[in-house]
Amino acid sequence: MLAFSARAEPVVSTSDVERFYAIYEAADGKPTADQLQRDYLDQGTDGLKHFASIRKITGERIAKAINERPEIYVQARECVAALPAAKARVGSALNRFSELYPEAQFPPVTISVGRGRPVAVAGPNDGINIGLEALCATTFINPNVEDRLVRVMVHEFIHVQQNPELTDKENPTVLDLSLVEGSAEFVTELLTGDVAYAYMADLVKGQELEIETRFQADMASTDLSKWLYNSTPSNPQDLGYWVGYRIAKAYYSNAKDKRQALEEIITTSDARAILAGSGWEPGSGIE
Known part of the structure; x- marks a missing residue:
């Protein structure tokens, strides 16, 4: 070790x-x-x-x-x-x-x-x-x-x-791993000024509501193939990273105690609790 x-x-x-x-x-x-x-x-x-x-x-x-x-x-x-x-x-x-x-x-x-x-x-x-x-x-x-x-x-x-109870879950859902990856993206932005997977902004532009509506329908599924770990150089995807980022950012933005919110985002074992506390819904927060 x-x-x-x-x-x-x-x-x-x-x-x-x-x-x-x-x-x-x-x-x-x-x-x-x-x-x-x-x-x-x-x-x-x-x-x-x-x-x-x-x-x-x-x-x-x-x-x-x-x-x-x-x-x-x-x-x-x-x-x-x-x-x-x-x-x-x-x-x-x-x-x-x-x-x-x-x-x-x-x-x-x-x-x-x-x-x-x-x-x-x-x-x-x-x-x-x-x-x-x-x-x-x-x-x-x-x-x-x-x-x-x-x-x-x-x-x-x-x-x-992050909490292994979430990251290493035996049968993770689309929401579970999207929050794992999206939280890492959100905290990266918080610390460096931008996310790691910077191509996402252009990929989703003008399609935010449609993408998040599809995500909401799929988020309880354990079939990750449409949302995670499916990028290639010629076809960038991994849109679960982006939706998870939006959920984590909404949770942090809505919290009165930012330090506590950051700890909760990082250490959570319950993706649905973060989702519920975020106030996120398809199209929310589109600028």
Whole structure:
């Protein structure tokens, strides 16, 4: 289990990225599956080994991804330059977070190179993992690389704080996980000035009432496929993030005690209680 820090000074490890590109360059951009397994994954940090274990990342799968999508591994090298400034901005955001929510914990962040997905994962016991090549390839999230790095990391830090009774629910509903993701988006906006998944504003413009009406009809369903984890670079979706964000923001806006409201949003195990307290309904709050 990784050690957590109670200070808003994120430990961001990039040594796996450095080792990957040493291997990559020595092989002229075509490392073998064996090289990637033996010299990269097997020699990786604890964070990378955990990431590889839970997301089935192997030398063979990375080699296949490099062969099929070589451009994302070239592009990821350019993102490395944005990491120092991004780390400083994340630190500032988390200092603000620790003031608003003193119970916050700040796990280490491991940035590594994988098989093209996922962008990021976070767990209450195992810290945060960022797949650099995946995050750098998802320009649709936010075209500004530094902003994308900062806000995705902050979004993942919020996930770490959330109640496992909601985040790890056995049969979550559309509402449950939309609130999990939307709350992380709302708190990210509160701390950094904007949400992580910035494309949402343009995607929903002029369709707010129609989207939220459909969401209301589906929110008790355990079929997540229409609302969550269904984005691709050519077809950005994940509209549950946006509706969940609207619910969390409404709950916070309506609360007299903002600090208490923030704690309730982060620690809730009952999405319906937050929904009820938010006053949200389809089309509410459209500006």
